[in-house]
Amino acid sequence: MATTPEQAPRNGDPYQAFEIESHPLTGLDTYRPLGRVEVKFLDGCNRSCSFCVNEDHIGKILNPIDPDRFNASLHSLLEDENESEKPFAVYGTGGEPLMVLDVVEAVMRPLADYGIATRLVTNGTLLTEARLARLVDMKLTGLKITYNITDSARLLAMVGGSKERDVLTVLENIRAAKAAGLWVFVRISVGATNEDEIKKIYDLMREIGVDVVQIKPWIPSGLAADEHDGLSLPRDRVRGFFDDFAHQNRSHPGPGTNAGLTVSCYPPAREAEFVTKDCPHVEKIYCEPGGRVLVCNYANEYLGSWFPEDGGLISVMARRRELYTRLMDEHGVTSCPARVNWSRPTGTISPAPAPNPAAPPHRSSHWTASGTGRPEMRLELRRSGHLIASPVTLLDHHRYRFWSVGADIDTLLPGRMQT
Numbered sequence: 001m002a003t004t005p006e007q008a009p010r011n012g013d014p015y016q017a018f019e020i021e022s023h024p025l026t027g028l029d030t031y032r033p034l035g036r037v038e039v040k041f042l043d044g045c046n047r048s049c050s051f052c053v054n055e056d057h058i059g060k061i062l063n064p065i066d067p068d069r070f071n072a073s074l075h076s077l078l079e080d081e082n083e084s085e086k087p088f089a090v091y092g093t094g095g096e097p098l099m100v101l102d103v104v105e106a107v108m109r110p111l112a113d114y115g116i117a118t119r120l121v122t123n124g125t126l127l128t129e130a131r132l133a134r135l136v137d138m139k140l141t142g143l144k145i146t147y148n149i150t151d152s153a154r155l156l157a158m159v160g161g162s163k164e165r166d167v168l169t170v171l172e173n174i175r176a177a178k179a180a181g182l183w184v185f186v187r188i189s190v191g192a193t194n195e196d197e198i199k200k201i202y203d204l205m206r207e208i209g210v211d212v213v214q215i216k217p218w219i220p221s222g223l224a225a226d227e228h229d230g231l232s233l234p235r236d237r238v239r240g241f242f243d244d245f246a247h248q249n250r251s252h253p254g255p256g257t258n259a260g261l262t263v264s265c266y267p268p269a270r271e272a273e274f275v276t277k278d279c280p281h282v283e284k285i286y287c288e289p290g291g292r293v294l295v296c297n298y299a300n301e302y303l304g305s306w307f308p309e310d311g312g313l314i315s316v317m318a319r320r321r322e323l324y325t326r327l328m329d330e331h332g333v334t335s336c337p338a339r340v341n342w343s344r345p346t347g348t349i350s351p352a353p354a355p356n357p358a359a360p361p362h363r364s365s366h367w368t369a370s371g372t373g374r375p376e377m378r379l380e381l382r383r384s385g386h387l388i389a390s391p392v393t394l395l396d397h398h399r400y401r402f403w404s405v406g407a408d409i410d411t412l413l414p415g416r417m418q419t
């Protein structure tokens, strides 16, 4: 059985030190070519989930991606003869992408001609018959529908803008998506508030005949960073949950067909015999409407801008190759907030300078930010001249969020920008 960092504390490190060669999932020391491009179609949403990693919500400006500019960038990558790495899939997300179906169609429809798989993730509330027909017509390869909660009272408490009947409506829409002939993938995020519902949800999905069910522990990122205590399972319990679930499933297999079952962002589930998905860091790039390209939306590792005038996805790919080792080895995976659920990042291998104990306590008046290009593109945050975090996500003119570099992930510090 593979040794996980969790099982192998090193040198008295209070956290379990992370090292490339002990990563249980991937050969991160070798370059992984790009697999898929993920595109955030908009920032707006018809829900306000208390856990939203993207901090999207009802009333947030829609800010849809410009499909012509995005296509120009994507298609130059697909057609560039000097670039050997081509994505085999383009996945769309949001916000709620069904709010901008024209934009979705403008990007996804042409990709069928390239033989590129296309998938959309949705909260499932806006899936009417007409929209489903349109998704089929644009040759969308698959639909990923979020379904976390069967209990109306819980849904109303956790998801702003939801209606009492939504637990049934989304279930009906999942059935309708299957009936329309789409490949349907259902995502359940699991935590303290819904662990007792997961078996029931999985059985419902078997009964409906969905193709794949994926379980993912809540990740303390975005709004969920603040909700962490109430939302996520205690770290010791996450592994217990997967063991119990595997046991329940073996002893009481549900009705209908056996939906494929995968686990995302929790490698130890492999030891409870789940198929675990490789860390998305290693194969995707994530494009936002504002131009930023990240390695993953849960950890803000910045790769460049997809805007054609900034060099577009071709230059992002060059940057990805240049940064890959650093991102995987020293930065990206070690700063991943999902790892809080199963292992701790070590402070020893970050490229950032060690924190200066003489530095004044964290107070915004001591922080300065400097950036290059557009302010939202790249910023470095310094405290008394010492690099604290890079990159920083500017949420608006006053607020930012960032991951402290090389420190315990719990030290995520939301705050205000002094400019």
Ligand SMILES: C[S@@+](CC[C@H](N)C(=O)[O-])C[C@H]1O[C@@H](n2cnc3c(N)ncnc32)[C@H](O)[C@@H]1O
Binding pocket: 045, 051, 052, 053, 054, 093, 094, 095, 096, 097, 121, 122, 123, 124, 145, 146, 187, 189, 216, 217, 218, 219, 220, 221, 222, 224
């Ligand atoms: C950000 S949403 C965007 C698409 C769509 N609005 C939806 O909710 O399905 C994509 C997926 O991320 C999940 N998600 C959001 N915040 C999360 C968090 N903090 N941890 C784990 N999953 C999260 C959502 O439940 C959903 O399955």
Ligand code: SF4
Binding pocket: 045, 046, 047, 048, 049, 051, 052, 053, 054, 055, 056, 057, 094, 095, 096, 123
């Ligand atoms: S998780 Fe999805 S539905 Fe919920 S607020 Fe975020 S983008 Fe909207």
